[in-house]
Amino acid sequence: MTLLGMVGRLVEAEVRFVVIGGLAMRAHGSARLTEDLDICYDTAPDNLRRLADTLAGWHAHLRGVEPGLPFVMDVRTLRTTPVLTLVSDHGDIDVMDLVAGVGGYAEVLTQSVETGSGGVRFRVLDLPALIKAKRAAGRLKDREQLPELEALLARRKRGPE
C-alpha cells in the first residue's frame, strides 16, 4: 500500500488527524522523499478507538524493538504515550498527540491546510507551523530541513525570484 493508501484508509475509518513531517513538507513543495507517514491525532475517545482499531488491523508494532517484547495496540496505549513509532503491514507510521512547538491536535488543526490526491482529502500542517515544529524539535535532522522550509515560505510570500 502506498502512503496515500494509508492516509485513505485512515480517512475511510473516520480518524481525525493532521499529516505532519515529510509528507506535509512534500505537499508544500519540498523535494525530499519520505518513507513514513507522520500524523497528529485527536485524543477524543471515539477517535482513539478508531485509530487504535485501524492500526491494530494493520498489525502495527513498535519500530526498533526486538520481537520478543509484547505490544498491545489499543486505546490505552494511545492514551498513555505521546508518540508511537510503528511498523505496519502497509508501511512505517509515527502517530503523536502533540507536535513540539505547535501544540496538541486542536492547535495543529487550526494551523493546517487541506490537501488531497487520488480523490482522498486530508489536512497537512501548514508551512509556518512546520517550521515552528522543526525548530522546536531541535534535532540535527530537523535543523537540517529548516533552510529548505524557510526558502519555500519565502518563495510563497514573494513569488519565484
Added chain:
Amino acid sequence: MTLGQFATAAGASKRWVQNAFQALGLPPVYSEDLARRLAFARVLKEACGTPLRRGFPLAPQALARWPAERSWDLREADGSVRVTIDLERFLSDYAVRLSLSRTWYAEKRRGRPWKRRGVALAKWWGVDLTLVDESLKRTADERLKRLDENVEFLRSLRIVGQ
C-alpha cells in the same frame, strides 16, 4: 544508551534515575535490562509504596515469568495487601518507551560532528536508523517499487487553492 534514553525507557526523569541509582548503590552504567528492572520497581513504588530497595530485587524473578504467566502477584506476609502486575501490559508499556528512546529521543550533542563516521555520524545527526533498518529488510526490488509508488503519490499532492 545515554542517561536520557535510559530515563525515557524507564519512564522517569533523569533526576529520578540518578537518585534511584544512588539509593540502590548502582554504578552509572545504563542498559536496557536495567531500565526494565528499574521501571518495574518504579511501578511497584507508585502502586503501593514499595521501597525501591525492596522492589528492584523482585523485578528479575517477576519479569522472568512472562510469557508463561500473564501476571505476577506481590503479597504481604500478613496477607493484608496483594498487588497484581499485568506483565503483558507492563512490558508493552516498557516496549513503547524503549522504542521512543531509540527512535525519537535526541539530546543535545557536543563536540565536532565531522570526526564521526558512518553510523556514529548518522546517530549524531539524528538520523532515525530504525527507518534505515526497516528499509534494508526489503529487497532492492521491493524498495524501488515502494519508492516508485511513493513518488507517484507525492507528485500528485497539491495544497488546495494553490
